[in-house]
Amino acid sequence: xxxxxxxxxxxxxxxxxxxxxxxxxxxxxxxxxxxxxxxxxxxxxxxxxxxxxxxxxxxxxxxxxxxxxxxxxxxxxxxxxxxxxxxxxxxxxxxxxxxxxxxxxxxxxxxxxxxxxxxxxxxxxxxxxxxxxxxxxxxxxxxxxxxxxxxxxxxxxxxxxxxxxxxxxxxxxxxxxxxxxxxxxxxxxxxxxxxxxxxxxxxxxxxxxxxxxxxxxxxxxxxxxxxxxxxxxxxxxxxxxxxxxxxxxxxxxxxxxxxxxxxxxxxxxxxxxxxxxxxxxxxxxxxxxxxxxxxxx
Numbered sequence: 467x468x469x470x471x472x473x474x475x476x477x478x479x480x481x482x483x484x485x486x487x488x489x490x491x492x493x494x495x496x497x498x499x500x501x502x503x504x505x506x507x508x509x510x511x512x513x514x515x516x517x518x519x520x521x522x523x524x525x526x527x528x529x530x531x532x533x534x535x536x537x538x539x540x541x542x543x544x545x546x547x548x549x550x551x552x553x554x555x556x557x558x559x560x561x562x563x564x565x566x567x568x569x570x571x572x573x574x575x576x577x578x579x580x581x582x583x584x585x586x587x588x589x590x591x592x593x594x595x596x597x598x599x600x601x602x603x604x605x606x607x608x609x610x611x612x613x614x615x616x617x618x619x620x621x622x623x624x625x626x627x628x629x630x631x632x633x634x635x636x637x638x639x640x641x642x643x644x645x646x647x648x649x650x651x652x653x654x655x656x657x658x659x660x661x662x663x664x665x666x667x668x669x670x671x672x673x674x675x676x677x678x679x680x681x682x683x684x685x686x687x688x689x690x691x692x693x694x695x696x697x698x699x700x701x702x703x704x705x706x707x708x709x710x711x712x713x714x715x716x717x718x719x720x721x722x723x724x725x726x727x728x729x730x731x732x733x734x735x736x737x738x739x740x741x742x743x744x745x746x747x748x749x750x751x752x753x754x755x756x757x758x759x760x761x762x763x
Contacts, residue, residue, distance in 0.1 A: 467501060475506070482509060487517035498526065504533035520548035526555070542569050546576045549615045556648040578615035591616055595624040599633030603761070605639045622651065622717065629657040636660050636758055640712045647674055660713050660754070672716050679716050681711050683725040691733065705734055709762075710755045721751055728752075 467475060474493050477630065481490035491513035498510045498655045507530035514523035523544045527534055534541050536560060545554030551573065558569045581588055595613040598606045613621055625642045628634045632641075646669040659665050676682055684707055692700035707729075716723055722728050731748045735756075741749050 467497075467503075471497060471501065478513075479509070482483035482513060485516075487513050491517050495522075499622050504530070507533040508537070509689065512540070515540075515544055515547070520544060524550055535608075537567070538565070542573070546573060549580060551577050551580075551617055552614045552621055552645060552649065555618060556645070559648065559650060574618075577619075581620070582619045588617065588620055592620045592624055595621075596608055596627060598624075598628055598638070599631040603635050603638070606635050610638055612642060618649065622646070629655060630664065632658055634762075636713055637709075637762065640715055643669060643715060644675065644712070647672055657716070659717055661717065665716060667716050675708075675711050675715050675718070677716075678711070678720050678723060684711070684729055685723065687725055687729045688732075691729065699736065703736060706756075706759065707732065709754070709759055713755050713758055724748075 475499055478490045478493035478497070481493070492512070494506065494513055494524070496512040497506055507526060511523045511530075511534070525539050531541070538557070540646065542554055542558060544655065545551075545557065554572055556571070558566055558573060561569075591612060594609055595616065598609040599614050606696075613624060625646055628642055629639055632654070639657065639659075646655070651669045654666055654668050656664050656666050673679075682731065685704065688703060688707060711718055711722075727745060727750055731741060731745050731752055731757040733739075735749075735752060
């Protein structure tokens with residue numbers, strides 16, 4: 467911090483101690499836009515929360531999550547008060563069981579109260595989510611983000627429908643599935659997958675993409691082949707592989723039966739080398755997935 471910023475920071479901390487939350491929040495927010503600092507992030511979020519600016523507090527918290535690693539209870543409090551029920555539930559389920567047992571009932575009670583008190587808002591938000599497939603990709607993404615503020619049961623109602631909707635972009639479906647996995651949804655659902663067919667499965671029984679042994683093995687092979695010799699190509703293909711497998715979920719294990727062969731085809735496509743006829747199935751899959759990637763450019 468320069469001299470002026472130090473003076474502003476000291477002044478804001480004085481206001482914080484005096485519980486003049488709004489005045490302190492204004493100064494902290496200005497500094498937050500200029501400086502990366504964990505203490506500043508924490509104080510900014512707390513003054514925003516204490517002055518009931520919960521949406522802004524939520525944004526600060528999730529932009530600077532590492533600063534709150536020792537105060538997850540505060541993060542949960544902000545998530546509940548800003549009605550970000552889905553991401554807050556995911557966060558809670560990532561914590562130790564004792565924490566989950568304490569916080570999940572509190573979150574569920576907050577969802578039920580919100581649903582009861584703001585029925586029309588919930589209906590409107592669910593309707594917007596439900597019709598997500600009627601819009602271009604960017605709007606679909608925005609509506610999915612807004613659905614984070616739906617109570618769990620309402621979110622699931624929309625999510626289950628959208629996974630079968632042929633007009634929901636495949637990447638959006640992948641994000642919805644990921645959220646259903648992370649909230650631990652235990653009922654069988656049907657999803658119109660990237661192969662154009664409907665598949666039936668229980669989200670909670672699937673490994674998360676980044677924890678799937680096939681994903682781990684593919685990344686390991688790619689790293690061994692490229693990380694040292696061509697780090698630029700490695701970075702590009704590593705990101706491409708991430709998105710390929712996100713799009714493939716829940717068919718990862720069905721489609722990628724030979725991680726070495728999958729990576730070899732990926733490398734040959736990237737470098738323009740000839741691809742053998744016995745790799746035609748893998749080639750067709752990668753070209754199909756890469757078309758979705760091109761749409762996101």
